[in-house]
Amino acid sequence: MGEMIKVIGVIGGGQMGSGIAQLGIVHGFHVYLLDNDPAALGKALHLISSSIQRLVSKGNLSQAERDEAMRRLRCTSSLDELRSCDFVVEAIVESEDVKKKLFSDLDGILKAPAILASNTSSISITRLASATRRPGQVVGMHFMNPPPVMKLVEIIRGADTSDETFSATKALAERFRKTVICSNDYSGFIVNRILMPMINEAFYTLYTGVATKEDIDTGMKLGTNHPMGPLELADFIGLDVCLSIMRVLQDGLGDAKYAPCPLLVQYVDAGRLGRKRGIGVYDYRKTPELVKP
Numbered sequence: 001m002g003e004m005i006k007v008i009g010v011i012g013g014g015q016m017g018s019g020i021a022q023l024g025i026v027h028g029f030h031v032y033l034l035d036n037d038p039a040a041l042g043k044a045l046h047l048i049s050s051s052i053q054r055l056v057s058k059g060n061l062s063q064a065e066r067d068e069a070m071r072r073l074r075c076t077s078s079l080d081e082l083r084s085c086d087f088v089v090e091a092i093v094e095s096e097d098v099k100k101k102l103f104s105d106l107d108g109i110l111k112a113p114a115i116l117a118s119n120t121s122s123i124s125i126t127r128l129a130s131a132t133r134r135p136g137q138v139v140g141m142h143f144m145n146p147p148p149v150m151k152l153v154e155i156i157r158g159a160d161t162s163d164e165t166f167s168a169t170k171a172l173a174e175r176f177r178k179t180v181i182c183s184n185d186y187s188g189f190i191v192n193r194i195l196m197p198m199i200n201e202a203f204y205t206l207y208t209g210v211a212t213k214e215d216i217d218t219g220m221k222l223g224t225n226h227p228m229g230p231l232e233l234a235d236f237i238g239l240d241v242c243l244s245i246m247r248v249l250q251d252g253l254g255d256a257k258y259a260p261c262p263l264l265v266q267y268v269d270a271g272r273l274g275r276k277r278g279i280g281v282y283d284y285r286k287t288p289e290l291v292k293p
Protein backbone atom coordinates (compact mmCIF):
# COMPACT_ATOMS: atom_id res chain seq x y z
CA MET A 1 0.00 0.00 0.00
CA GLY A 2 2.93 2.35 0.82
CA GLU A 3 4.04 2.44 -2.85
CA MET A 4 0.42 2.85 -3.94
CA ILE A 5 0.11 6.23 -2.24
CA LYS A 6 0.28 8.89 -4.92
CA VAL A 7 -2.20 11.54 -3.87
CA ILE A 8 -2.19 12.95 -0.36
CA GLY A 9 -4.71 15.22 1.32
CA VAL A 10 -3.54 17.54 4.08
CA ILE A 11 -6.21 19.22 6.14
CA GLY A 12 -5.34 22.43 7.96
CA GLY A 13 -3.19 25.20 6.50
CA GLY A 14 -1.35 26.15 9.70
CA GLN A 15 2.35 25.62 10.48
CA MET A 16 1.99 21.84 10.70
CA GLY A 17 -0.32 21.36 7.72
CA SER A 18 1.72 23.56 5.42
CA GLY A 19 4.94 21.83 6.52
CA ILE A 20 3.46 18.39 5.82
CA ALA A 21 2.14 19.55 2.44
CA GLN A 22 5.61 20.85 1.61
CA LEU A 23 7.14 17.46 2.44
CA GLY A 24 4.58 15.78 0.20
CA ILE A 25 5.17 17.87 -2.92
CA VAL A 26 8.96 17.94 -2.51
CA HIS A 27 8.99 14.13 -2.34
CA GLY A 28 6.96 13.64 -5.51
CA PHE A 29 3.37 13.35 -4.27
CA HIS A 30 0.33 15.23 -5.48
CA VAL A 31 -1.05 17.12 -2.51
CA TYR A 32 -4.43 18.70 -1.86
CA LEU A 33 -4.10 21.22 0.96
CA LEU A 34 -7.46 22.01 2.48
CA ASP A 35 -8.47 24.81 4.79
CA ASN A 36 -11.89 26.41 5.20
CA ASP A 37 -10.31 29.82 5.52
CA PRO A 38 -9.02 31.22 2.19
CA ALA A 39 -6.72 33.62 4.09
CA ALA A 40 -5.09 30.67 5.88
CA LEU A 41 -4.61 28.94 2.52
CA GLY A 42 -2.99 32.06 1.11
CA LYS A 43 -0.59 32.20 4.06
CA ALA A 44 0.19 28.49 3.75
CA LEU A 45 0.95 28.86 0.06
CA HIS A 46 3.30 31.73 0.80
CA LEU A 47 5.05 29.75 3.58
CA ILE A 48 5.50 26.68 1.36
CA SER A 49 6.66 28.65 -1.63
CA SER A 50 9.26 30.66 0.33
CA SER A 51 10.46 27.60 2.25
CA ILE A 52 10.96 25.66 -1.01
CA GLN A 53 12.67 28.66 -2.59
CA ARG A 54 15.15 28.50 0.30
CA LEU A 55 15.96 24.92 -0.70
CA VAL A 56 16.73 26.25 -4.19
CA SER A 57 19.00 29.00 -2.89
CA LYS A 58 20.86 26.45 -0.76
CA GLY A 59 21.34 24.24 -3.86
CA ASN A 60 19.21 21.37 -2.47
CA LEU A 61 16.65 21.68 -5.27
CA SER A 62 16.82 23.00 -8.83
CA GLN A 63 14.49 25.75 -9.98
CA ALA A 64 12.79 23.23 -12.30
CA GLU A 65 12.26 20.77 -9.41
CA ARG A 66 10.81 23.61 -7.34
CA ASP A 67 8.39 24.54 -10.11
CA GLU A 68 7.38 20.88 -10.55
CA ALA A 69 6.81 20.55 -6.80
CA MET A 70 4.64 23.68 -6.68
CA ARG A 71 2.60 22.34 -9.63
CA ARG A 72 1.82 19.22 -7.58
CA LEU A 73 0.10 21.35 -4.93
CA ARG A 74 -3.62 22.14 -5.04
CA CYS A 75 -5.19 24.38 -2.43
CA THR A 76 -8.88 23.90 -1.79
CA SER A 77 -11.67 24.61 0.67
CA SER A 78 -13.88 21.77 -0.52
CA LEU A 79 -13.70 18.39 1.22
CA ASP A 80 -15.20 16.76 -1.89
CA GLU A 81 -12.02 17.52 -3.82
CA LEU A 82 -10.18 15.02 -1.60
CA ARG A 83 -12.09 12.12 -3.20
CA SER A 84 -9.06 10.92 -5.16
CA CYS A 85 -6.68 10.89 -2.18
CA ASP A 86 -4.99 7.65 -1.14
CA PHE A 87 -3.93 9.06 2.21
CA VAL A 88 -5.30 12.00 4.18
CA VAL A 89 -3.61 13.53 7.19
CA GLU A 90 -5.35 16.11 9.32
CA ALA A 91 -3.57 18.86 11.21
CA ILE A 92 -6.53 20.93 12.41
CA VAL A 93 -7.46 22.28 15.85
CA GLU A 94 -6.80 19.92 18.79
CA SER A 95 -10.44 19.21 19.55
CA GLU A 96 -11.66 15.64 19.70
CA ASP A 97 -15.19 16.56 18.61
CA VAL A 98 -14.01 18.61 15.63
CA LYS A 99 -11.60 15.88 14.52
CA LYS A 100 -14.24 13.16 14.93
CA LYS A 101 -16.70 15.11 12.78
CA LEU A 102 -14.02 15.59 10.12
CA PHE A 103 -13.11 11.88 10.15
CA SER A 104 -16.73 10.89 9.90
CA ASP A 105 -17.23 13.25 6.90
CA LEU A 106 -14.04 12.00 5.22
CA ASP A 107 -15.11 8.41 5.78
CA GLY A 108 -18.13 9.07 3.58
CA ILE A 109 -16.08 10.75 0.84
CA LEU A 110 -12.82 8.81 0.50
CA LYS A 111 -12.42 5.63 -1.53
CA ALA A 112 -12.51 2.38 0.43
CA PRO A 113 -8.75 1.68 0.70
CA ALA A 114 -7.76 5.23 1.67
CA ILE A 115 -6.02 5.79 4.99
CA LEU A 116 -7.02 8.48 7.48
CA ALA A 117 -4.21 9.84 9.62
CA SER A 118 -4.21 12.38 12.41
CA ASN A 119 -1.30 14.61 13.33
CA THR A 120 -2.78 14.96 16.80
CA SER A 121 -0.29 15.62 19.56
CA SER A 122 -2.24 13.66 22.16
CA ILE A 123 -5.86 12.81 21.30
CA SER A 124 -6.70 9.10 21.30
CA ILE A 125 -6.46 7.52 17.83
CA THR A 126 -8.78 4.73 18.96
CA ARG A 127 -11.50 7.26 19.77
CA LEU A 128 -11.00 9.14 16.47
CA ALA A 129 -11.21 5.81 14.62
CA SER A 130 -14.54 5.08 16.30
CA ALA A 131 -16.08 7.95 14.30
CA THR A 132 -15.42 6.01 11.06
CA ARG A 133 -16.38 2.69 9.50
CA ARG A 134 -12.71 2.02 8.69
CA PRO A 135 -10.99 1.85 12.12
CA GLY A 136 -8.32 -0.47 10.69
CA GLN A 137 -7.29 2.37 8.33
CA VAL A 138 -7.01 5.07 10.97
CA VAL A 139 -3.60 5.89 12.38
CA GLY A 140 -1.69 8.63 14.19
CA MET A 141 1.07 10.33 12.19
CA HIS A 142 2.63 12.84 14.53
CA PHE A 143 5.09 15.24 12.92
CA MET A 144 7.32 17.48 15.00
CA ASN A 145 7.36 21.23 14.48
CA PRO A 146 8.70 22.39 12.01
CA PRO A 147 7.87 19.31 9.91
CA PRO A 148 10.30 20.04 7.04
CA VAL A 149 13.23 20.23 9.49
CA MET A 150 12.57 17.76 12.29
CA LYS A 151 13.77 14.23 11.55
CA LEU A 152 11.12 12.30 13.46
CA VAL A 153 7.63 11.00 12.78
CA GLU A 154 5.84 9.23 15.60
CA ILE A 155 3.30 6.70 14.35
CA ILE A 156 0.51 5.78 16.72
CA ARG A 157 -1.39 2.54 16.43
CA GLY A 158 -4.97 2.75 17.63
CA ALA A 159 -6.61 -0.37 19.09
CA ASP A 160 -7.74 -1.45 15.60
CA THR A 161 -5.02 -0.02 13.32
CA SER A 162 -4.09 -2.81 10.89
CA ASP A 163 -0.54 -3.92 10.14
CA GLU A 164 -1.07 -2.80 6.50
CA THR A 165 -2.04 0.70 7.61
CA PHE A 166 0.94 0.92 9.93
CA SER A 167 3.34 -0.29 7.21
CA ALA A 168 1.92 2.10 4.60
CA THR A 169 2.20 5.04 6.99
CA LYS A 170 5.75 4.08 7.91
CA ALA A 171 6.68 3.76 4.23
CA LEU A 172 5.22 7.20 3.55
CA ALA A 173 7.14 8.78 6.43
CA GLU A 174 10.30 7.15 5.10
CA ARG A 175 9.61 8.58 1.64
CA PHE A 176 9.65 11.94 3.47
CA ARG A 177 13.12 10.84 4.77
CA LYS A 178 11.94 10.73 8.37
CA THR A 179 12.92 8.29 11.08
CA VAL A 180 9.87 6.52 12.46
CA ILE A 181 9.06 5.53 16.01
CA CYS A 182 5.97 3.56 16.95
CA SER A 183 3.76 4.25 19.95
CA ASN A 184 0.73 2.50 21.32
CA ASP A 185 -2.30 4.68 21.90
CA TYR A 186 -1.87 6.09 25.41
CA SER A 187 -2.06 9.75 26.43
CA GLY A 188 0.79 11.84 25.06
CA PHE A 189 2.23 8.89 23.10
CA ILE A 190 6.05 8.91 23.46
CA VAL A 191 7.35 12.39 22.72
CA ASN A 192 4.78 14.54 24.49
CA ARG A 193 4.54 12.10 27.41
CA ILE A 194 8.16 12.97 28.17
CA LEU A 195 8.54 16.47 26.71
CA MET A 196 5.49 18.15 28.28
CA PRO A 197 6.22 17.17 31.90
CA MET A 198 9.73 18.57 31.34
CA ILE A 199 8.31 21.85 30.06
CA ASN A 200 5.80 21.89 32.93
CA GLU A 201 8.65 21.32 35.40
CA ALA A 202 10.51 24.26 33.85
CA PHE A 203 7.42 26.40 34.57
CA TYR A 204 7.41 25.14 38.18
CA THR A 205 11.12 25.98 38.42
CA LEU A 206 10.32 29.53 37.33
CA TYR A 207 7.10 29.75 39.40
CA THR A 208 8.80 28.69 42.64
CA GLY A 209 11.61 31.20 42.13
CA VAL A 210 14.42 28.71 41.72
CA ALA A 211 15.91 30.64 38.81
CA THR A 212 15.28 33.17 36.07
CA LYS A 213 13.75 32.09 32.75
CA GLU A 214 17.05 32.82 31.02
CA ASP A 215 19.04 30.61 33.42
CA ILE A 216 16.52 27.78 33.18
CA ASP A 217 16.75 27.83 29.38
CA THR A 218 20.52 28.25 29.27
CA GLY A 219 20.86 25.41 31.79
CA MET A 220 18.97 22.98 29.57
CA LYS A 221 20.44 24.29 26.30
CA LEU A 222 24.08 24.14 27.28
CA GLY A 223 23.76 21.59 30.08
CA THR A 224 21.91 18.96 28.05
CA ASN A 225 22.50 20.06 24.46
CA HIS A 226 18.88 20.86 23.61
CA PRO A 227 18.51 23.25 20.65
CA MET A 228 16.08 25.38 22.67
CA GLY A 229 15.53 25.72 26.40
CA PRO A 230 12.18 24.34 27.67
CA LEU A 231 10.55 27.77 28.18
CA GLU A 232 11.71 29.00 24.78
CA LEU A 233 10.41 25.76 23.28
CA ALA A 234 7.06 26.21 25.06
CA ASP A 235 6.74 29.64 23.41
CA PHE A 236 7.63 28.03 20.07
CA ILE A 237 5.03 25.25 20.45
CA GLY A 238 2.35 27.54 21.95
CA LEU A 239 1.55 27.70 25.66
CA ASP A 240 -2.10 26.83 24.97
CA VAL A 241 -0.96 23.65 23.19
CA CYS A 242 1.37 22.74 26.09
CA LEU A 243 -1.43 23.31 28.60
CA SER A 244 -3.93 21.26 26.66
CA ILE A 245 -1.46 18.35 26.39
CA MET A 246 -0.77 18.51 30.15
CA ARG A 247 -4.53 18.26 30.72
CA VAL A 248 -4.75 15.24 28.42
CA LEU A 249 -1.91 13.59 30.42
CA GLN A 250 -3.58 14.47 33.71
CA ASP A 251 -6.99 13.12 32.60
CA GLY A 252 -5.65 10.08 30.78
CA LEU A 253 -3.00 8.95 33.26
CA GLY A 254 -4.65 10.19 36.45
CA ASP A 255 -1.45 11.05 38.31
CA ALA A 256 -1.04 14.32 40.25
CA LYS A 257 2.44 14.72 38.77
CA TYR A 258 0.79 15.84 35.51
CA ALA A 259 -1.03 18.81 37.08
CA PRO A 260 -0.31 21.89 34.95
CA CYS A 261 1.81 24.52 36.69
CA PRO A 262 -0.37 27.49 37.82
CA LEU A 263 2.00 29.87 36.02
CA LEU A 264 1.42 28.08 32.71
CA VAL A 265 -2.34 28.28 33.30
CA GLN A 266 -2.10 31.97 34.18
CA TYR A 267 -0.09 32.84 31.06
CA VAL A 268 -2.65 31.09 28.87
CA ASP A 269 -5.51 32.86 30.68
CA ALA A 270 -3.74 36.17 30.00
CA GLY A 271 -3.44 35.38 26.29
CA ARG A 272 0.34 35.00 26.53
CA LEU A 273 0.39 32.07 24.14
CA GLY A 274 3.98 32.33 22.91
CA ARG A 275 5.50 33.40 19.62
CA LYS A 276 2.23 33.30 17.71
CA ARG A 277 0.87 36.07 19.99
CA GLY A 278 4.12 38.01 20.23
CA ILE A 279 4.36 37.26 23.96
CA GLY A 280 4.59 34.16 26.10
CA VAL A 281 7.31 33.49 28.65
CA TYR A 282 9.38 35.91 26.58
CA ASP A 283 8.33 39.10 24.82
CA TYR A 284 8.86 38.96 21.05
CA ARG A 285 7.21 42.25 20.18
CA LYS A 286 10.57 43.90 19.54
CA THR A 287 11.76 40.94 17.43
CA PRO A 288 8.95 40.52 14.89
CA GLU A 289 11.02 38.01 12.88
CA LEU A 290 10.51 35.52 15.75
CA VAL A 291 6.72 35.95 15.81
CA LYS A 292 5.25 32.98 14.01
CA PRO A 293 2.88 33.69 11.12
Ligand code: 3HC
Binds near residue numbers: 145149227228
Ligand atom coordinates in the same frame (compact mmCIF):
# COMPACT_ATOMS: atom_id res chain seq x y z
N1 3HC B 1 10.15 25.42 7.72
C1 3HC B 1 11.19 25.03 6.95
N2 3HC B 1 12.48 25.17 7.33
C2 3HC B 1 12.72 25.77 8.50
C3 3HC B 1 11.68 26.21 9.35
C4 3HC B 1 10.34 26.00 8.91
N3 3HC B 1 9.29 26.37 9.65
N4 3HC B 1 12.25 26.76 10.45
C5 3HC B 1 13.57 26.64 10.31
N5 3HC B 1 13.87 26.05 9.14
C6 3HC B 1 15.19 25.70 8.63
C7 3HC B 1 15.98 26.92 8.26
O1 3HC B 1 15.74 27.26 6.90
C8 3HC B 1 17.42 26.48 8.48
O2 3HC B 1 17.87 25.71 7.37
P1 3HC B 1 19.45 25.70 6.99
O3 3HC B 1 20.21 25.33 8.23
O4 3HC B 1 19.53 24.62 5.94
O5 3HC B 1 19.73 27.07 6.51
C9 3HC B 1 17.30 25.49 9.66
O6 3HC B 1 15.92 25.08 9.70
C10 3HC B 1 17.68 26.13 10.96
O7 3HC B 1 16.88 27.28 11.15
P2 3HC B 1 17.39 28.66 11.74
O8 3HC B 1 18.84 28.86 11.35
O9 3HC B 1 16.41 29.72 11.38
O10 3HC B 1 17.24 28.54 13.31
P3 3HC B 1 17.81 27.47 14.33
O11 3HC B 1 19.15 26.95 13.93
O12 3HC B 1 17.64 28.14 15.61
O13 3HC B 1 16.78 26.26 14.20
C11 3HC B 1 14.87 25.12 14.89
C12 3HC B 1 15.43 26.43 14.37
C13 3HC B 1 15.02 24.02 13.82
C14 3HC B 1 13.39 25.34 15.15
C15 3HC B 1 15.66 24.70 16.18
O14 3HC B 1 15.68 25.76 17.09
C16 3HC B 1 15.07 23.50 16.87
O15 3HC B 1 15.30 22.35 16.49
N6 3HC B 1 14.28 23.74 17.94
C17 3HC B 1 13.60 22.68 18.66
C18 3HC B 1 12.35 22.33 17.91
C19 3HC B 1 11.60 21.20 18.55
O16 3HC B 1 11.96 20.67 19.58
N7 3HC B 1 10.48 20.81 17.91
C20 3HC B 1 9.62 19.78 18.43
C21 3HC B 1 8.62 20.41 19.31
S1 3HC B 1 7.54 19.19 19.98
C22 3HC B 1 6.40 18.94 18.79
O17 3HC B 1 6.44 19.50 17.72
C23 3HC B 1 5.31 18.03 19.16
C24 3HC B 1 4.00 18.75 19.27
O18 3HC B 1 2.99 17.79 19.39
C25 3HC B 1 3.92 19.69 20.42
